[in-house]
Amino acid sequence: MITVGHCGYDSRHRTRLEMRRPGGTPDYTLLLIKTEAFFRIDGKTLQTPPGTVILYEPSVPVHYGSVGASYNDDWIHFLPEDCDLPFLQDLKLPCNTPCTLSFTGQLSEYARMIVLEKNSEHPYREQILDSLMRTLLYSLASQLLSSPDEAMENKYYSAMNELRMSILNTPHKKWTIEAMAELVHISPSYLQHLYRELFGVSCIQDVIQARLKSARFYLRTTEMSIQSIAELCGYENELHFMRQFKKFTNMTPSQYRSHYLCEQQK
The missing domain is CATH 2.60.120.280 (Regulatory protein AraC)
Known part of the structure; x- marks a missing residue:
């Protein structure tokens, strides 16, 4: 073991x-x-x-x-x-x-x-x-x-990978297409095309999923209020957070927390 x-x-x-x-x-x-x-x-x-x-x-x-x-x-x-x-x-x-x-x-x-x-x-x-x-x-x-990923040979890969790691690492930041494009010194339209080509997902989708992942973690491991978790994960509006959370998990944040606690007690 x-x-x-x-x-x-x-x-x-x-x-x-x-x-x-x-x-x-x-x-x-x-x-x-x-x-x-x-x-x-x-x-x-x-x-x-x-x-x-x-x-x-x-x-x-x-x-x-x-x-x-x-x-x-x-x-x-x-x-x-x-x-x-x-x-x-x-x-x-x-x-x-x-x-x-x-x-x-x-x-x-x-x-x-x-x-x-x-x-x-x-x-x-x-x-x-x-x-x-x-x-x-x-x-x-x-x-x-595994064989080296062909995507890694793209001249923008290093900068794009650093951008993605930054998104996943700090999803609470105010991420916009324009801000991301400025970080890697390419146009917003090319950024969106290249991001999906390299990583198979849109940059905004990564932001959303990273925020919701953090939210689920805090809901499971803390007693913080829903509003506090929303703010901590980068949402300026608690209602927007609740709607987005339910859209992707089919549960409200409160329901998710209650469900997890029930599973832990079994």
């Missing part, structure tokens, strides 16, 4: 972060980094873009941090039992080396589920965490082993 230790989802640092662990940790550490970062490895400093993943092995020196003033990541400490080490080794995941993926959204979703399950009291919590960790690691291995 894979035991999950400390973990966090969408951990935001508003000030510069630098993490040093000269002796490493006694377990594996998986980081899904959503902002620019640096890594100090074998005396060399590597700078990485948003969407970087690294798997540290036990007892390996750890030194990484933010490049800019803010930092955001998902992080999971885990330890397989001896009998499960062959599973991890067979995945042939590159360890102690940062890897940049074209999209980490699915991996981040698994991390979110792991954090929620870790904080639950289900009778089969450990078994569920084991299954989720295996799913996450299988998904990571699949992405690393």
Whole structure:
């Protein structure tokens, strides 16, 4: 069984972060980094873009941090039992080396589920965490082993991917087509065409889904008022938030919260 230790989802640092662990940790550490970062490895400093993943092995020196003033990541400490080490080794995941993926959204979703399950009291919590960790690691291995995405060869890919990571990371900002286009220095019409071509979804749809994802998370894990959650997720109008939430989930925010609480009590 894979035991999950400390973990966090969408951990935001508003000030510069630098993490040093000269002796490493006694377990594996998986980081899904959503902002620019640096890594100090074998005396060399590597700078990485948003969407970087690294798997540290036990007892390996750890030194990484933010490049800019803010930092955001998902992080999971885990330890397989001896009998499960062959599973991890067979995945042939590159360890102690940062890897940049074209999209980490699915991996981040698994991390979110792991954090929620870790904080639950289900009778089969450990078994569920084991299954989720295996799913996450299988998904990571699949992405690393797949052929490079043709989209990554587009000259605007790096800027567009950074824009998307910023949208998913800060959906509460006042995102407009014009503001997005200005960030990547292309026209609004070309932005919309290129965004869908590269990511298979419109930029506005990404904003909406990222806001609703955050809203669902806060509804499940806090007692904040609906109005406060709406504001926190970037909605200027509570009624607009409630209508949009119901359109995409078939439930009002209050119904969603009640439904989740009932499921937790079963």
